[in-house]
Amino acid sequence: MRPEVDGDGVHPVMEPKSTALVEEGRRVLLAEARAVEEVANRMGPEFAEAVELLDRVVGRVVVTGVGKSGIIGRKIASTLTSTGTPASFLHPVDGLHGDLGFVSRSDAAIFISKSGGTSELHGLMEYMIRLGLPRIAITGGRDSSLARHSTVVLDSGVDEEACPMDLAPTSSTTTALAVGDALAMALLQKKGFQPSDFARYHPGGALGRRLTVRVEDVMVGEGYPSVEEAGTMRDCIVPLAHMRGTVPIVSPDRHVVGVVTAGDLTRLMNEVPDFLEVPVRGVMTRNPKLARLDQLGAAAVHEMEQHGIMALPVVDEEGTLQGMVHLHDLMKAGIV
Numbered sequence: 001m002r003p004e005v006d007g008d009g010v011h012p013v014m015e016p017k018s019t020a021l022v023e024e025g026r027r028v029l030l031a032e033a034r035a036v037e038e039v040a041n042r043m044g045p046e047f048a049e050a051v052e053l054l055d056r057v058v059g060r061v062v063v064t065g066v067g068k069s070g071i072i073g074r075k076i077a078s079t080l081t082s083t084g085t086p087a088s089f090l091h092p093v094d095g096l097h098g099d100l101g102f103v104s105r106s107d108a109a110i111f112i113s114k115s116g117g118t119s120e121l122h123g124l125m126e127y128m129i130r131l132g133l134p135r136i137a138i139t140g141g142r143d144s145s146l147a148r149h150s151t152v153v154l155d156s157g158v159d160e161e162a163c164p165m166d167l168a169p170t171s172s173t174t175t176a177l178a179v180g181d182a183l184a185m186a187l188l189q190k191k192g193f194q195p196s197d198f199a200r201y202h203p204g205g206a207l208g209r210r211l212t213v214r215v216e217d218v219m220v221g222e223g224y225p226s227v228e229e230a231g232t233m234r235d236c237i238v239p240l241a242h243m244r245g246t247v248p249i250v251s252p253d254r255h256v257v258g259v260v261t262a263g264d265l266t267r268l269m270n271e272v273p274d275f276l277e278v279p280v281r282g283v284m285t286r287n288p289k290l291a292r293l294d295q296l297g298a299a300a301v302h303e304m305e306q307h308g309i310m311a312l313p314v315v316d317e318e319g320t321l322q323g324m325v326h327l328h329d330l331m332k333a334g335i336v
Contacts (some may be wrong), residue, residue, distance in 0.1 A: 028170065031162040035171040036178045042155050043182075050136050050152045051186045054085060057134075059106030060328060061087035064095070066120045068169040069112040069176065076110065076180030081331055083184050084193045088328045092124040100127060101245015101262030102310060102328055108134045110180075114156075114172045116144025125149050138179050140172060154179050213297040218333045219314045221323035226250045227280055229257050233268065234276040236260050244326055246311040249284045254320050256313045258284030290315050291325050297335040300325055 054061060061080055065073035073089050080087035090099060109128045111121055116139040128135055129149060137150035140157025147153045156179045162170035225239040226248045239247040245262035264283050268275045291300045291312040300312055304327050311326045 028162040031160075032171050032174045035158045035162075035175050038158070039156055039175045039179065046152050047154060047182070047186070050154055050183060051190060053134050053136065053152060054108060054183065054187050055190050057085075057106070057108045059086075059104050059108075060332075061085060061108050061110060062090050062103055062128075062133075063087055063110045063112070064090045064092050064121065064124060065112035066092060066118050068173050069114060069118070072173050072177045072180065073110070073112045075177060076112070076184070077331075079181060079184045080187070082334060083188045084191050085184070085187055086328070086332045088331055090124075092120045095127075096123050097263065099245075099263070099310065101240065102326065103128075103131065103133075104244070105131050105133070108136070110136045110138065110183075111146055111150065112138045112176055112180075113144075113146055114140050114169060114176070116141025116146035118146070121146060136183075138176050140175075154183075213333050213335055214293070215291045215295045215297055215300050215312075215314055215325050216293040216322075218297060218329045218335075219291075219293075219323040219325040220329070221314070224248075224321075224323045226254070226321055227260070228252065229281050229284070231280045232276065233260075233265065233278045233280060233283060236265065236280065237276070240265060243324070244311070246324060246326075248288075248313040248321055248324065249280055250321055256288065256290060256315060256319065256321050258286045259288040259311075259313060260284045261310075288313060290319075292316075293322060297325075297330050297333060301327070301330050301335050304330075 061077070063073040063077040070091060077087040077089040088102070090103070111125065113121060116137065122145065125135070125146065134151045135149070137146050137153045138156050139146055139153065140155065141147055142153060142155055142157070156172065156175040158171040158175055160166050161168060161172060225243055227235045227239060229249050229251060236247050240260070240262050247260050248256050249258040249260060251257050260280060260283055268278060268283055272278055289303055289307055289309065289312055291303070291314045293314060293316055303312060304310065311324050313321055314323045314325050316322050
């Protein structure tokens with residue numbers, strides 16, 4: 001910019017190149033705004049059906065997507081969780097390699113894909129169908145395989161991207177995000193979510209929440225099953241199925257000596273025909289990461305993120321098992 005003097009004083013005047021850049025920025029914003037408006041105009045009864053579906057969910061909402069759609073999915077899951085609907089993001093590749101342990105038959109799923117033809121989502125869709133989970137697709141591909149196998153399809157399609165080459169996901173990610181926000185806000189109103197509820201999930205803001213919630217406040221404690229290290233994988237089957245995919249392995253005095261996960265079981269099943277009789281001690285991860293009762297929830301989240309794990313056994317000062325803290329419990333509590 002260069003200064004230009006007129007009768008009122010000195011005013012900045014943009015160079016031609018700067019003007020062109022501002023115009024390009026304005027063009028992108030207007031293109032994305034039009035895309036959102038067009039999606040809003042196409043919205044119909046299927047949106048109400050999706051809201052009703054999510055309102056009936058007893059468990060949590062599992063949100064999934066790949067690439068830019070995955071990033072949008074993480075935000076949608078976060079918005080749902082913070083407004084009274086527990087939700088977690090699941091990357092489809094991680095899900096098919098061990099992370100499906102936290103998905104239960106009481107959950108619902110939201111799939112996000114611009115085209116609806118994302119190959120990485122197909123295996124996860126098949127698994128959700130086998131579990132009988134209701135499935136919502138947010139996609140521009142209304143005739144895609146993803147749409148055909150979904151319970152409800154929400155149209156987020158765009159005629160073209162804001163990208164001048166019509167390549168980079170821009171308008172399409174904006175419309176998907178807007179549809180997700182619309183779902184969360186409509187669901188918020190249907191549930192009767194009040195400002196007092198929001199305050200409960202955000203006491204003193206996010207930072208205040210992270211500094212007040214401790215592991216013992218959110219862990220699954222009494223009755224959480226464990227298996228002794230002298231057992232076999234047969235002993236792990238039921239606990240893995242009922243307790244979200246992670247079972248602590250303990251010594252006779254209930255000190256934690258290892259963990260077995262649903263991923264461990266899946267890999268063993270692929271490698272050993274008579275996997276049920278395999279000793280637990282030959283499968284478990286020894287000396288696992290642990291959480292303490294009085295540890296901050298934020299510290300537990302950091303430990304999970306650092307080591308790529310979904311749950312931590314919780315122990316007291318003597319190292320005796322007290323329960324288990326799961327990442328989605330921490331998310332539900334607003335720690336993440």
